[in-house]
Amino acid sequence: MAYFNINHHQHSEDLLIVGKRDINQSYYVLTLKSSYQFPLIEPGQFVNVLVDNSPTTFLRRPISIYDVDFEQSTIDLLILKAGDGTRKLAEKNIGDMVNLLFPLGRGFTCDASVGKVLMIGGGVGLAPLLFLGKQLVNEGVEVHTLIGGRSKDYIIEMEKFELLGKVYISTDDGSFGEKGLLTANSIISELSAFDKVFTCGPDPMMKAVALLCDAYGVSCEVSLENLMACGIGSCLCCVEDTVDGHKCACTDGPVFNTKLLKWI
Amino acid sequence: MMNLKVNIGNLEIKNPVMTASGTFGYGPEFDPYIDINRLGGIVVKGTTLHHREGNAYPRMAETPSGMLNSVGLQNKGVDVFCNEIYPEIKHYNTAIFVNVSGSTVEEYIETAARINELDHIPGIELNISCPNVKEGGMAFGTSCPSAVAVTHAVRQVYHKSLMVKLSPNVTNIAEIAKAVQDVGADSVSLINTLLGMAINAETRRPALSTITGGLSGPAVKPIALRMVWQVAQAVKIPIIGMGGIMNATDAIEFLLAGATAVQVGTANFIDPTVTIKVLEGIEAYMLRHGISDVNELVGGMRA
Incomplete structure (x- = not known):
């Protein structure tokens, strides 16, 4: 068996914010659109979001994939305003671009073997x-x-x-x-x-x-x-x-x- | 025709852009993002004689314009590297350096000797500066006698390019650079991370399981640049500069301070394509300034 098991679907891409829905003061949903057809994305995988280069949000923010529309090439992220990164992300608006690394990680076992x-x-x-x-x-x-x-x-x-x-x-x-x-x-x-x-x-x-x-x-x-x-x-x-x-x-x-x- | 080739001792690399150990895995992790063959070199994850699990989680904390880590040299050991990892990375057309660490001089010697046998590994980076291990690591790199002892000992068994990675956690880094040069180092790379710490005021707990860790990222760049410049005044061997390089301008500053090549580290976490951007940015800078040979930039800071 190969030592490395690299997911070659993952890539870096600037996605367009096409939807933003505030659920309440703490939670919001961003809808991001790709210009391309999505690769295989599994439930439980995540994206790593570049917030910006401000000193307090130096690293990317890993965020779960909430929903995917393969026909529209859109991905939904359900986000809790937990810290500087997720708050800054909440200031973004429809029309802004956000850089993602995705799809990352191994997701849930999702098959019909369970009833x-x-x-x-x-x-x-x-x-x-x-x-x-x-x-x-x-x-x-x-x-x-x-x-x-x-x-x-x-x-x-x-x-x-x-x-x-x-x-x-x-x-x-x-x-x-x-x-x-x-x-x-x-x-x-x-x-x-x-x-x-x-x-x-x-x-x-x-x-x-x-x-x-x-x-x-x-x-x-x-x-x-x-x-x-x-x-x-x-x-x-x-x-x-x-x-x-x-x-x-x-x-x-x-x-x-x-x-x-x-x-x- | 622009020349980007630089020499690290007897080893010619295709351009001065390398990756820093511990930030680039073994290379394949970045295959989905970049063509690794375009890089001057890569330095793969710190390798020790025996398998190491590393330190307990949490081992990372974000800090202003940087991060702390205390991974603690997690790796599978040199046997797994030689038998399982090396066969899957040896095809890369870039200079692969293995970062070698140990708890004792004997471990460094044995690990280096094993890697000396690998045809497609033209060099090692001797890690005498890891701040996150209890034994060995930085302890070897913070005094001249111990830095000399381990470098001299490894030099006897390692016959390819020997790069020694220096710790910034010292009073006089130039003295240590000169000392390892005098016992046969082909080059020095600097800086490893600066010892730091972070506390969560709300929970009153340290951010890292080890309490202290190594600081990297743009926050350390001015210190790194100063140390590269100081070392450049003291040694004749090539210097590989690193510390907070995020873009081509940062990299060029290191060359101007006296580095022959650079390693891009923490920036790989923010942008896995950053090394290619640094490389292309250096080319664009050379075009803009009418520089035909990248070596003209090395130590090219004006008075």
């Missing part, structure tokens, strides 16, 4: 799950989604997931859905009815989900959000400790099966 899946998203961790859910539904898979957030304002884009299948909600303060952490949602007690769990969110949440899946004997894939510099496997900064040693979240992930991680 029924539960996608679990916390906060902006919802982002990589929409495109995944759409693809799974196309494959004939039954898709359920569990969404968690601090309060009602943090539960976003629910209607997009309702188009895919059943949606369950948990908020910390009980302002919407069940009160408490999403790991305490009543659907969790039925975990063993699912063939697979896909999750993305804050680290403690994903770790709690991984433990639950292990307890219920359900296979679980997580999308990690480790800090990255290059996004293409050259700097070795974003490593995750796995049963095979340090692996780059950018090229060996960002999606990992939790049985490979040292979380359990």
Whole structure:
């Protein structure tokens, strides 16, 4: 087997902002259009966005791919204003260009080998799950989604997931859905009815989900959000400790099966 | 006809643009973005005798106009390099240097000797300046006697181009450059990263698992440029300059300060095509200034 397994679909390209939708004060969706036909893009892959060369946003920002329209050659990014980079990106307008490296990383296992899946998203961790859910539904898979957030304002884009299948909600303060952490949602007690769990969110949440899946004997894939510099496997900064040693979240992930991680 | 060729000791490279170790993987990572064969040379990831897992995550922090890293020489060891990696990179038509590091002089010797046997590797970059390992690394590069000891020892077993990568974390870098020149280094490359640190005030925790790490990026360029200039006054062997080079203008400044070639490092993370832009920018500069030979720029700063 070759030592290097390079994804030759990845490239650097200036994309045009053709859509910008503010969801609320914290979240927005950018729609970026390519002049070319997209290469293969898998759910769970990400883009590395050049914000600008300001001193505080020196490195690119890795952002999950929220949705892809292959006919229009557009890509949607669901972004949380978390720091300087994502705030500066939010100042961009329709008509501006943004440089991306994409598509990067290895995505979710997305095939019809599973019959029924539960996608679990916390906060902006919802982002990589929409495109995944759409693809799974196309494959004939039954898709359920569990969404968690601090309060009602943090539960976003629910209607997009309702188009895919059943949606369950948990908020910390009980302002919407069940009160408490999403790991305490009543659907969790039925975990063993699912063939697979896909999750993305804050680290403690994903770790709690991984433990639950292990307890219920359900296979679980997580999308990690480790800090990255290059996004293409050259700097070795974003490593995750796995049963095979340090692996780059950018090229060996960002999606990992939790049985490979040292979380359990 | 414009000449871009430069000589690093006995080794001629096609142009002065190289990549810095630890920022360019082994090369194939950049195949989707650029034609690596256009580069003067590449310096592949730091290689040690034994496999190293490197330091714990987090090992990177963004800082103003730069970044800190504490990767800690994660690599599979020289055997995997020779048997699995080398066969997949030896086809590149560019000067491949292997960055060699070790915890002891014996490890440096053994690793260098192994790489000496590889036909398509014309040189090594002796890393006596890594700030992110507990043993060896920078410890060898911060005093003249230890820098001399490891360079001299490796020189006995390594018969191709020997580049020594110097640490900026010293009082007098020119002294160390001269010392390694005197025991047989063919060239010196500088600077490795500057020891730094970052703290998250909200969590009160260090940004890096190792607390300290190496600073790189444009933030370090003025220091790097100064050190290249100082070393150029002290040695006769070629200098490969690096430290925050983001574009052709930066690269030309290093040549003017006395570097024969440059290495582009952290900029590869921002733009994986940057090396080609640096190369083309140097050509454009030469055209604009009526310079036919890039060597005219080396040490060409006016008084």
